[in-house]
Amino acid sequence: MIACRICGSHIAEAAYEASAPALTTTMAFVDIPTLAFVCDECGHAQSGDLPDIATFYDTSYQISMESEDHDQxxxxxxxxxxxxxxxxxxxxxxxxxxxxxxxxxxxxxxxxxxxxxxxxxxxxxxxxxxxxxxxxxxxxxxxxxxxxxxxxxxxxxxxxxxxxxxxxxxxxxxxxxxxxxxxxxxxxxxxxxxxxxxxxxxxxxxxxxxxxxxxxxxxxxxxxxxxxxxxxxxxxxxxxxxxxxxxxxxxxxxxxVPVIEDRAEIATATEKAREICAFWKQAAIRLDEAAKEFAGRRAAIYGSGFYGSWICSRIESDVDLGVFLDQNPNLQGTKHFGKPVIAPANLAEDIDVVFVGLNPLKARAAIAQQPSLHRPELNLVWIDG
Ligand SMILES: [Zn+2]
Structure with missing residues (x-):
């Protein structure tokens, strides 16, 4: 049982739980499980604590430090x-x-x-x-x-x-x-x-x-x-x-300042948060199945941000991961988890399967704009089914 970070109410159990390691915004793996909690009292959702948070931000968390012009x-x-x-x-x-x-x-x-x-x-x-x-x-x-x-x-x-x-x-x-x-x-x-x-x-x-x-x-x-x-x-x-x-x-x-409680608005917020937690549970199952289905096959991941990195952590021991595809010109030519990041247009013909590592709300529209991914024999794996 934990306390809500906003209203202090007790939250009995996690709405989403995945085993360690967890992934950070800077694409680093931390040896803790991923936990998400939803508070019915105020509509807040929260993750578990990070170990030694002060040291983490002092020394290991550096956004855009590489160069003056590197900007998201x-x-x-x-x-x-x-x-x-x-x-x-x-x-x-x-x-x-x-x-x-x-x-x-x-x-x-x-x-x-x-x-x-x-x-x-x-x-x-x-x-x-x-x-x-x-x-x-x-x-x-x-x-x-x-x-x-x-x-x-x-x-x-x-x-x-x-x-x-x-x-x-x-x-x-x-x-x-x-x-x-x-x-x-x-x-x-x-x-x-x-x-x-x-x-x-x-x-x-x-x-x-x-x-x-x-x-x-x-x-x-x-x-x-x-x-x-x-x-x-x-x-x-x-x-x-x-x-x-x-x-x-x-x-x-x-x-x-008085707290104004709108119970209907809070109920909508908690329902939405639980839906997202359910999406992640399903996504993990789906990817584990796809990793087995495409075991040993030549694979690429579209997107080298959070979603793509998360996919990589779940499939790399099964598939033959060759490259990451990314539209961001600042990332093309770099390496991510030891694999080259290339423009989607440069996808090699011998890739059998592309795992789509994008925000699922935008993924289909983004992939629709990439002719190189429309080869009939190419398999696409979506995290939202
Ligand atoms: Zn709360």
């Missing part, structure tokens, strides 16, 4: 040009925070803080501050954030109440105590200060439920509950502006 592509525009995650995040953040002239803004859990740097380029009147639980990113902050406006490991006491705005992109899903995390941000904000938070939306990307280092899988009711408990009024929760994510804007309140 999250979409393509109308002209088929890649749209980079931080460009979109910067534009959306400037729009949603509606910052006043000269505003002090903090990027909390900043990593390299590419998003805030891009915002500062567009708005040089802002006073940027950065904080992270690792010192690895400090070189990326030099030259544009004043030394006294940078902090690692602990936030300076004199920052309390300083900020007109705080943003924290894709951080809270990693935090074991999200309400306490929000309270820290609350205390850093000036009265009437605004907070912008982003996090994955597991309904839009069910893979999130099985990621070991995403401890929280928020729903709209569990987000509302968390913000109320931490002393915020929620201005908006958006799940369209950034595909696969929630963007939330909240305002610092001085008095306690």
């Amino acid at each position: 592509i999250f979409s393509v525009d109308a002209n088929n040009q890649p749209i980079y995650r931080t460009d979109h995040q910067a534009a959306v953040s400037l729009h949603l925070l509606d910052l006043s002239q000269g505003a002090a803004i903090l990027d909390y859990g900043a990593a390299k803080s590419t998003t805030l740097r891009k915002m500062y380029n567009a708005r040089p009147d802002l006073r940027p501050h950065v904080f992270d639980v690792s010192a690895d990113y400090r070189p990326a902050w030099q030259g544009w954030v004043a030394a006294e406006d940078q902090a690692s490991y602990t936030v300076p006491a004199e920052w309390a109440g300083r900020f007109q705005a705080i943003m924290s992109h894709f951080v809270i899903e990693h935090v074991s105590e999200p309400v306490a995390f929000l309270k820290v941000l609350h205390d850093l904000l000036a009265p009437e200060g605004r907070l912008l938070l982003s996090m994955p939306d597991v309904v839009a990307n069910p893979g999130d439920m099985a990621v070991a280092d995403h401890l929280n899988h928020f729903s709209i009711p569990s987000l509302r509950r968390a913000f109320s408990l931490a002393g915020f009024t929620v201005d908006m929760i958006d799940r369209e502006i950034f595909p696969g994510a929630f963007f939330v804007v909240a305002k610092h309140a001085d008095d306690s």
Whole structure:
């Protein structure tokens, strides 16, 4: 039995359980089982704890450290040009925070803080501050954030109440105590200060439920509950502006904020979360069967992200895995788990089976656009049946 990370209710049993190892967002394997729990009281879903979480983020968790230009592509525009995650995040953040002239803004859990740097380029009147639980990113902050406006490991006491705005992109899903995390941000904000938070939306990307280092899988009711408990009024929760994510804007309140419970909304959220857990159970069974069916055959995996990596871990001892296929030009020419990553168009003729490792909500549309995968004798394995 465990406690909900938002409302503290007891959750009797896991809604999804898979044996070790578990896979992280950085495609590292951790020697723990994958567990997902769903809270009927507030509609939150959560994973089991990670061992030694502080050390994990200090030393082994580095996003986009390899090069200045390595950035995640999250979409393509109308002209088929890649749209980079931080460009979109910067534009959306400037729009949603509606910052006043000269505003002090903090990027909390900043990593390299590419998003805030891009915002500062567009708005040089802002006073940027950065904080992270690792010192690895400090070189990326030099030259544009004043030394006294940078902090690692602990936030300076004199920052309390300083900020007109705080943003924290894709951080809270990693935090074991999200309400306490929000309270820290609350205390850093000036009265009437605004907070912008982003996090994955597991309904839009069910893979999130099985990621070991995403401890929280928020729903709209569990987000509302968390913000109320931490002393915020929620201005908006958006799940369209950034595909696969929630963007939330909240305002610092001085008095306690009542929790509004919408039981129907909570029931819908828990039902959806349990559906996703059931999907993962089925996907694991399906892949184990496919691995046996195609044992010894020449195979490729489409997608070298989370889904593709997870598939690899389940099939590589059975099939003859040759390559990963990936549309992302930054990944083509690299290796993933020792296998070459190539463009889908370059798939060799002697491959018998392709395992599709993409978000199942988008997989069929993506594969439909790849003529090289439409050979009649080529087998395609989908994780959702
Ligand atoms: Zn709960």
